[in-house]
Amino acid sequence: MNERSQSFNGSDKHVQVIARPRPLSDNEKSQNLTSYLNINETRREIIVNCKTSTTRFFNYDHVFGFQTRQQDVYKVVVAPIVDEVLKGYSSTIFAYGQTGSGKTHTMLGKFLMDKTSKDTVSVYMTMLESEAGIMPRAIHHIFQGLQRQYVDYTVKITYLELYNEELTDLLADVTNEQPEKIKIYEDKDKTNTIIGATEVICETPFDAFKVLIKGAQRRQTAETLMNASSSRSHSIFTMTVTMKDAQGDMRLGKLHLVDLAGSENISRSGATDKRAREAGTINQSLLTLGRVITALISNEKHVCYRDSKLTRILQDSLCGKTITSIIITLSPANETETLSTLEYGHRARSLKIRPEINQLSSKDVAREYVDEIRRLRQELDAKREVDGIPYSQYLALKNQMTLVQTLSDNNQAKLNNNEQQIEQYRTEIESLRRQLATQQQELRLEINERKEMLTLNRCRYDELIQITNKALTFREQVVNAMQQLCSTRSAGSTLIDQYIKDCQSIGDNLQINVQRINEDIRTILSTCSQSVGKVLTISTNIGQQIYILNEKIRAVLSLAFQNFHSIFEELNNIHNHFQTELDRELRLLIDMLVVEIKNDVDKNQEKLIQIQEDTLIKMKTCFQEMLASCDLSNQSLWLNLHKFLTQRFNQMSLMQISEKSTNDGNELLDLNNIRTACLNEHEQQVFTTQNKLEALITHLIESLTDINKTSNQKNTKLQNTTLIQHIHNICIQHGHEIRQLLETKLQCIFSQVRDEYEQQCDHLLRSIEHDINQMNLILQDMNNKFDSSSLITNDSISLLIKQSQRIDVMTKNLEYDWQMITQSVDKFECETIVPPPPIAIPKTDAAIKLELAIKEQQQQQQPRLMTIDNKENITDGNLLPAPIPISSRTATVNIVPCRLKNDTPFF
Numbered sequence: 001m002n003e004r005s006q007s008f009n010g011s012d013k014h015v016q017v018i019a020r021p022r023p024l025s026d027n028e029k030s031q032n033l034t035s036y037l038n039i040n041e042t043r044r045e046i047i048v049n050c051k052t053s054t055t056r057f058f059n060y061d062h063v064f065g066f067q068t069r070q071q072d073v074y075k076v077v078v079a080p081i082v083d084e085v086l087k088g089y090s091s092t093i094f095a096y097g098q099t100g101s102g103k104t105h106t107m108l109g110k111f112l113m114d115k116t117s118k119d120t121v122s123v124y125m126t127m128l129e130s131e132a133g134i135m136p137r138a139i140h141h142i143f144q145g146l147q148r149q150y151v152d153y154t155v156k157i158t159y160l161e162l163y164n165e166e167l168t169d170l171l172a173d174v175t176n177e178q179p180e181k182i183k184i185y186e187d188k189d190k191t192n193t194i195i196g197a198t199e200v201i202c203e204t205p206f207d208a209f210k211v212l213i214k215g216a217q218r219r220q221t222a223e224t225l226m227n228a229s230s231s232r233s234h235s236i237f238t239m240t241v242t243m244k245d246a247q248g249d250m251r252l253g254k255l256h257l258v259d260l261a262g263s264e265n266i267s268r269s270g271a272t273d274k275r276a277r278e279a280g281t282i283n284q285s286l287l288t289l290g291r292v293i294t295a296l297i298s299n300e301k302h303v304c305y306r307d308s309k310l311t312r313i314l315q316d317s318l319c320g321k322t323i324t325s326i327i328i329t330l331s332p333a334n335e336t337e338t339l340s341t342l343e344y345g346h347r348a349r350s351l352k353i354r355p356e357i358n359q360l361s362s363k364d365v366a367r368e369y370v371d372e373i374r375r376l377r378q379e380l381d382a383k384r385e386v387d388g389i390p391y392s393q394y395l396a397l398k399n400q401m402t403l404v405q406t407l408s409d410n411n412q413a414k415l416n417n418n419e420q421q422i423e424q425y426r427t428e429i430e431s432l433r434r435q436l437a438t439q440q441q442e443l444r445l446e447i448n449e450r451k452e453m454l455t456l457n458r459c460r461y462d463e464l465i466q467i468t469n470k471a472l473t474f475r476e477q478v479v480n481a482m483q484q485l486c487s488t489r490s491a492g493s494t495l496i497d498q499y500i501k502d503c504q505s506i507g508d509n510l511q512i513n514v515q516r517i518n519e520d521i522r523t524i525l526s527t528c529s530q531s532v533g534k535v536l537t538i539s540t541n542i543g544q545q546i547y548i549l550n551e552k553i554r555a556v557l558s559l560a561f562q563n564f565h566s567i568f569e570e571l572n573n574i575h576n577h578f579q580t581e582l583d584r585e586l587r588l589l590i591d592m593l594v595v596e597i598k599n600d601v602d603k604n605q606e607k608l609i610q611i612q613e614d615t616l617i618k619m620k621t622c623f624q625e626m627l628a629s630c631d632l633s634n635q636s637l638w639l640n641l642h643k644f645l646t647q648r649f650n651q652m653s654l655m656q657i658s659e660k661s662t663n664d665g666n667e668l669l670d671l672n673n674i675r676t677a678c679l680n681e682h683e684q685q686v687f688t689t690q691n692k693l694e695a696l697i698t699h700l701i702e703s704l705t706d707i708n709k710t711s712n713q714k715n716t717k718l719q720n721t722t723l724i725q726h727i728h729n730i731c732i733q734h735g736h737e738i739r740q741l742l743e744t745k746l747q748c749i750f751s752q753v754r755d756e757y758e759q760q761c762d763h764l765l766r767s768i769e770h771d772i773n774q775m776n777l778i779l780q781d782m783n784n785k786f787d788s789s790s791l792i793t794n795d796s797i798s799l800l801i802k803q804s805q806r807i808d809v810m811t812k813n814l815e816y817d818w819q820m821i822t823q824s825v826d827k828f829e830c831e832t833i834v835p836p837p838p839i840a841i842p843k844t845d846a847a848i849k850l851e852l853a854i855k856e857q858q859q860q861q862q863p864r865l866m867t868i869d870n871k872e873n874i875t876d877g878n879l880l881p882a883p884i885p886i887s888s889r890t891a892t893v894n895i896v897p898c899r900l901k902n903d904t905p906f907f
């Protein structure tokens with residue numbers, strides 16, 4: 001291989017040395033060991049506080065802390081080196097340190113040290129974010145880089161173990177009973193080639209990871225006193241990467257990850273016999289490594305690579321063409337070994353390197369293939385030599401193979417025949433399989449059914465067991481109780497006797513109480529029935545009182561009618577009196593006139609006789625007409641009034657009065673209207689009479705004037721004028737008197753009727769209120785009796801509730817009636833027309849007579865005094881209507897109509 005040299009970053013470099021101390025283990029902490037290392041990461045310095053000597057200071061390319069994470073170590077130390085490998089460099093990373101200092105932890109990591117790891121992919125997925133060491137992270141990194149940077153690549157992995165100067169292929173087939181020994185072959189140009197190592201080509205990182213796990217698990221480990229899983233071997237994990245970029249340039253990168261064995265000396269490790277030899281060998285290899293490093297540092301001409309297989313294998317890495325890094329792992333509690341390691345690392349740091357990129361031209365590739373073929377040939381030759389297989393045997397084997405081939409051909413025909421049979425068998429087997437599947441399906445169904453049945457039975461069985469358990473428990477409880485009862489029976493018999501006696505006395509008391517309560521209930525029921533009777537009596541009384549009220553209203557109206565009748569008679573008398581007076585006055589006037597006229601006639605005899613007769617006839621006629629008209633109009637007016645009142649009186653029914661007192665108001669309004677009409681009519685008649693008189697007098701005056709003209713007697717004229725004035729005054733005075741008299745009488749009648757009605761209503765209301773109060777008292781009494789009794793039977797309660805409901809209904813009815821009466825009274829009061837104040841007029845004879853007549857009427861119609869005796873009966877000496885049957889007065893108060901003698905309907 002012709003390697004074209006390229007300067008690594010353009011300058012010489014030294015071997016990178018990184019220090020990584022581990023924290024104190026639990027074991028060390030339990031021994032109260034303390035760390036004698038002080039780490040200054042910034043200054044990349046480790047200070048060793050030596051117990052025996054002075055404090056030592058060591059500087060390295062990088063110094064990690066005790067708690068540095070795996071990914072940080074990879075990121076800082078390995079990732080840049082792997083990037084260089086992907087560019088075509090070869091690089092080697094050593095882990096150097098005493099046993100138990102953390103070499104394997106740093107190189108492989110926790111997971112891969114765990115030999116029970118099974119699922120490669122899942123471990124791979126978790127390794128990058130957990131305790132995975134440099135190796136798995138480097139695999140991942142290299143494949144990522146290759147996929148990103150190159151169009152074509154191949155990755156080959158070898159994994160070797162050096163144990164007792166014996167190389168072991170960790171990737172070899174373990175089933176091979178005689179595994180091939182690995183040899184280091186040195187070619188002409190002193191290049192060391194390892195022969196016999198399995199080179200696994202990996203296409204994916206998973207393949208590479210599998211390879212890593214396989215190798216790691218095969219590493220031989222031996223236990224020492226210092227570490228429970230101490231490794232006594234060196235392991236060399238190599239990844240060879242051939243890369244081809246888009247331009248067709250090819251490069252070769254190599255990464256050696258070397259986990260060295262422990263660097264401790266034999267005495268401290270405690271190894272004996274075989275182990276001692278192992279330990280010594282280990283130290284010899286490391287010693288050679290150290291010597292090689294020293295020789296390289298001091299540029300010695302002879303470098304003893306060949307003294308150990310380790311240095312032979314790593315010759316390329318150590319001679320300076322490779323990027324080399326050493327991670328020294330430090331145990332914080334072992335001063336001597338750690339100092340040795342620190343010094344080792346410090347020396348190695350002086351080792352100069354001049355890495356070169358391995359770029360391959362097509363010529364180089366061809367050459368490499370030629371070399372490869374040559375190497376394979378040499379390998380074959382070596383095999384022939386080593387295995388010593390003679391060529392003759394080879395030929396014999398070949399003949400045997402030919403024979404086997406012939407036999408095989410002969411058997412082929414038989415095989416073809418058998419194939420048909422096999423096909424038939426196959427068909428049969430297929431149908432049998434189908435049958436089997438059907439039967440299996442049926443069986444499965446049956447099994448499922450059975451299972452369900454079984455489950456059901458199990459449930460029932462469980463239930464039965466539970467019930468049985470409960471029964472057993474109960475039986476035990478019963479037995480216990482029985483036992484307790486037996487034990488306490490004798491002691492409790494006296495108590496039981498006493499108890500029975502007590503019970504008997506309580507029973508007697510109870511019986512007495514029950515009897516007493518029954519009596520109470522009976523008393524309450526009788527009281528209730530009495531109360532109900534009282535309520536019904538009161539209701540009857542209220543009905544009777546309503547009847548009495550109606551009767552009184554009727555009587556008042558009858559009195560009013562009689563009063564009106566007497567007033568009308570009085571008015572008739574007054575009118576007759578007025579008429580008589582008027583007649584008398586007129587006759588006197590006429591007589592006077594006749595006398596005077598006779599005197600005149602005597603003087604003018606013949607001429608005046610005719611005038612006198614004419615005048616007299618005219619006057620007579622006129623007065624007769626006037627009187628007739630007055631009489632007629634008055635008579636017709638009174639007749640109308642009388643007719644109206646009679647009609648109203650006959651039409652008036654006490655039913656109407658009781659239902660609505662509005663009618664009363666209307667009747668009184670009508671009466672008032674008639675009164676006004678009467679007054680107006682009379683006034684009109686008086687006015688008409690006056691007018692007619694005035695016209696007559698005017699006519700007389702004119703006649704007399706004519707007579708005067710004729711007689712020329714001035715004295716007679718004067719007398720006539722005085723006479724006329726006198727007549728006029730009489731007419732005015734009488735008309736006025738009559739009108740005032742009428743007004744006064746009518747006012748008296750109306751006020752009397754109203755007072756009477758109000759008195760009757762008040763009395764009735766008071767009696768109804770009294771009845772309601774009594775009913776309330778009875779109800780209260782009943783409630784109290786109810787409350788005092790706590791043992792009322794259900795039947796009694798329901799009966800009493802019914803009674804109470806009935807009483808409630810009756811009370812509501814009574815309240816409703818009372819409300820209606822109150823409304824009627826209010827309405828009557830509102831609608832009653834208040835008459836004007838009386839006018840003080842000197843009383844005439846007729847007025848005095850009228851007053852006397854009214855007094856007589858009032859005396860005849862004195863209000864009846866009603867009393868209520870102890871049995872709630874009302875007595876007033878008058879005929880009462882038949883009592884209202886109780887059965888018909890349960891919910892509402894029914895009014896039974898009846899008739900008086902004059903057939904006027906009333907209640």
Ligand SMILES: Nc1ncnc2c1ncn2[C@@H]1O[C@H](COP(=O)(O)OP(=O)(O)OP(=O)(O)O)[C@@H](O)[C@H]1O
Binds near residue numbers: 101105227232261
């Ligand atoms: N940096 C670290 N952080 C935590 N634990 C660590 C660290 N390094 C090592 N250990 C623990 O210390 C113990 C010994 O580590 P490890 O087996 O890697 O030592 P070693 O140097 O490989 O020993 P040997 O040479 O005998 O193989 C292990 O249990 C490991 O988990």
